Amino acid sequence: MSLETGATTAPRTSLSVEDARHRILNAVSPIDGWERVAIRDALGRVLREDVIAPFNVPAHDNSAMDGYALRAEDLPDGIGERSFRVIGSAFAGRSFSGIVGTGQAVRIMTGGVMPAGADSVVMQEKVRTDGEHILISAGVQHGQNVRRAGEDLSEGSVAIPRGKRIGPADLGLVASLGLAELCVARRLRVAFFSTGDELASIGSPAAPGQVYDSNRYTLHGVLTRLGCDLVDMGVIPDRPEAIEAAFRSAAASSDVILSSGGVSVGDADFIRTLMDRLGEVNFWKIDIKPGRPMAFGRIGNTWMFGLPGNPVAVMVTYYQFVMDALLKIAGVSPLPERPLIPMVCATAIRKSAGRQEYLRGHLLCEDGTWKVRPAAAQGSGILRSMSEANCFIVLRESQGDVAPGDTVDVQLFDGLV
Structure with missing residues (x-):
């Protein structure tokens, strides 16, 4: 689609988390190019x-144990022991060149190639030695302790x-x-920037009313971990012409654009309007907390995610919607599953039905039982809660208040790419 088409396909209603994920993953497709x-x-x-x-793989039948290679049919059927004469040895990388006959055995190490004529290995702990002979009781099965050629691949x-x-x-x-x-x-190329006149760059004094831009550094971290080629476009001021120029530049050189801020309905929130004009918007509201305003669409052939401005909402929407989309665009198939683990909640949680909530939580072991408790501060601008947490507590749309001892779903940070 041309940058100039201005087509709009977005419904102006909120989507559930699952519907939003479904729309995103159904829309995107893998990039071309390889090396x-x-x-x-x-x-x-x-x-x-x-x-x-x-x-x-393995290339040959080989021993899974240190022990003795022999013919299983020579072993006793019932009680008692059978004597075998040890005629040589087989080590990993140094095979036995002869043939194992009736009543004979070869000392063999783990990984050693099975000698011709032998079909089973008796582990050394089940063998009694007697000079050049070994004594073995009944109970060894045909093929025991042998790894077959091609068993792995x-x-x-x-x-x-x-x-x-x-x-x-x-x-x-x-x-x-x-x-x-x-x-x-080829590596996925992602352009990202923050928007807002209130944002100051690190290393310089913040003016009254300004805050330091943290979102670009968070996005740099998650995108670097994902293995993307990055285009950091800095902080874009709240002026439509500046944001439009950033969109055009990013769309001309990248596979995906990530912006943070300016996606809501305030007087200085221009992201969705410009996406509408330059390309298309698939949706821009999700029934999620934090992160309700999040735009998804495309500008030309470049996918666009307009993330919220609040630091925690940026991370929640990235992990719940953007990350798997980037993996699919990069060519990953099938996408990894991220299980929700039932866990006992150690404290009460207040929640109203209507939106799916992602609380920052901390797993801990109390009296031998694993439990989860929310981080102390859950505001969408309190990034410290993400730094101290090790999981999301996922509360479904229809779920209400949680009492201590209730079971909640937990999504571990460990395993999020």
Whole structure:
């Protein structure tokens, strides 16, 4: 869509949290573009093609235990013991070259290749030694303590599917396949800025009535953790022409725009109006607390999120709506699930039905039982509550007051990317 179309599709009613998420995730789509990177540089990147196993993993049948490799059919069926002559050893990286025959065994270490003729391993704790012989009782099953070739990955199978965001374990798995590079999606490019004449930049004195801009630093942190290429456009004054210029510049160079502030209905709130004029607005109100005014739409081919100005509302709306959208645009598939965990609430919470609320909470263990309590200050401008909290307490739209001992849903900060 051209920047000049001015089409407006936004309904002017509030959406539920789930409806808003559904609209956003249904609208956005992955970006184009890819590159090949060394595996050391692939952490946090999104795979653009499947990683295919070039050989079986493990490559050979091998022992899962330190013990003795032998033929299970030679073991006694009932009570008593059977003597086996030890004819050699097999270590990881140094195989036994002979063949195990009737009544014979090979000393084998964990990871050692199974000798020809042997089909089972008896762990060393179940063996009695007698010179060059070992004595074993009944009870060993055929194939016991043996890891089969291809048990982890078979040659030609998908080791890691495309769309996965590479983690530390994936780097090790790729290295175990002998692969030096990966094909990954290009990094998502995100432009972000704050709006407001009341905002002062850090490092300079704040004039009377001004506050220091914290939202850009919060957004810098979450976007850096997500692995995006960032365009920090600074603080834009509350003038329509300045905000319009910022929109045009960001839309020309980025995949996504994030703004904070100016999205409500005040005299100096121009974000939604300009989005309407330059592109399209999908919605701008959500039944959520904090964060009710949040605009979502696009300008040209660039997705746009107009976040609230209050610092806590910025973080709540980012985690509940923006983050998964950015992951999808970056090519992550399927999107990670973020479970809600039932937890006993240690204190009373006052709430009116009508909006889904996200309180900053702190998980703690009391008398051996895990509980959650709200942070002391829940105002949407009190960023300290986010710094001290380790979870969100999620109270549904229809939910009312919470009494001590009631169960509430908790969303852990740990695991939020």
